[in-house]
Amino acid sequence: MSALLKLDQIHSYYGKIHALKGISLEVNQGEIVALLGSNGAGKSTTLKTISGLVVPKSGTLEFEGKSIVGEFPHKIVESGIVHVPEGRRIFGGLTVLENLEIGGYTKRKDKKFIQEGITRAFDLFPRLKERQVQLAGTLSGGEQQMLAISRGLMAEPKLLMLDEPSMGLAPIIVEGIMRIIREINKQGMTILLIEQNAKAALKLASRGYIIETGEIVMQDSADILRDDDKIVKAYLGA
Ligand code: ATP
Numbered sequence: 001m002s003a004l005l006k007l008d009q010i011h012s013y014y015g016k017i018h019a020l021k022g023i024s025l026e027v028n029q030g031e032i033v034a035l036l037g038s039n040g041a042g043k044s045t046t047l048k049t050i051s052g053l054v055v056p057k058s059g060t061l062e063f064e065g066k067s068i069v070g071e072f073p074h075k076i077v078e079s080g081i082v083h084v085p086e087g088r089r090i091f092g093g094l095t096v097l098e099n100l101e102i103g104g105y106t107k108r109k110d111k112k113f114i115q116e117g118i119t120r121a122f123d124l125f126p127r128l129k130e131r132q133v134q135l136a137g138t139l140s141g142g143e144q145q146m147l148a149i150s151r152g153l154m155a156e157p158k159l160l161m162l163d164e165p166s167m168g169l170a171p172i173i174v175e176g177i178m179r180i181i182r183e184i185n186k187q188g189m190t191i192l193l194i195e196q197n198a199k200a201a202l203k204l205a206s207r208g209y210i211i212e213t214g215e216i217v218m219q220d221s222a223d224i225l226r227d228d229d230k231i232v233k234a235y236l237g238a
Pocket of ligand 1: 039045046086
């Protein structure tokens with residue numbers, strides 16, 4: 001089976017800072033893959049490189065077998081990759097509904113397409129339906145995360161990349177978000193997930209990569225990573 005997404009020896013920089021030092025990873029159709037590691041390891045930079053916000057200096061990056069290096073971020077969204085960034089970045093001064101509409105417009109300016117996306121979002125998150133005219137900035141943290149995920153799904157991605165969806169949320173809310181991620185995956189979505197909450201991520205994922213100072217130091221099935229006490233202590237902050 002060929003990979004949906006494939007990075008091979010990717011090097012990315014911020015000016016002189018060498019943030020990714022030869023990252024190689026694959027995500028196959030239908031998988032949830034976890035990308036784990038401590039603060040500053042390069043997890044967010046990996047997602048930013050995939051979504052075109054950071055252009056790698058060398059290495060190959062392919063989506064559905066085609067190189068996407070150097071493509072503009074909006075072209076990468078059109079090709080089917082959506083990135084839900086850390087900190088959610090919803091538009092606080094707009095309503096829930098308007099945020100969703102914007103998510104759809106990034107892909108296609110078509111009323112029917114947008115309406116169908118909104119219906120799907122409200123089926124997945126009835127809470128958002130109840131609050132559709134509320135300003136997004138006044139939603140709770142968990143609701144804002146639901147909105148950020150739904151806004152990403154509005155573009156009907158083939159690959160959904162989530163950067164720390166559990167950040168700043170109470171454990172009970174995290175459980176709810178993780179359940180929804182599993183549900184979205186069951187409906188067929190391929191997911192690349194960054195998490196500080198490694199235990200929660202490895203419950204969902206089929207495979208995981210551990211990244212340290214810009215390099216992949218370990219990769220294995222989620223079961224093996226989860227059950228290895230040394231790994232959990234050394235890399236996963238348990
Ligand atoms: P965290 O969980 O803390 O977000 P991370 O694993 O996502 O960590 P990155 O945000 O990818 O880490 O950062 C990787 C390295 O690149 C760090 O050393 C960071 O300081 C640096 N870095 C990130 N963004 C920039 C930037 N805009 N300019 C300069 N350096 C940056």
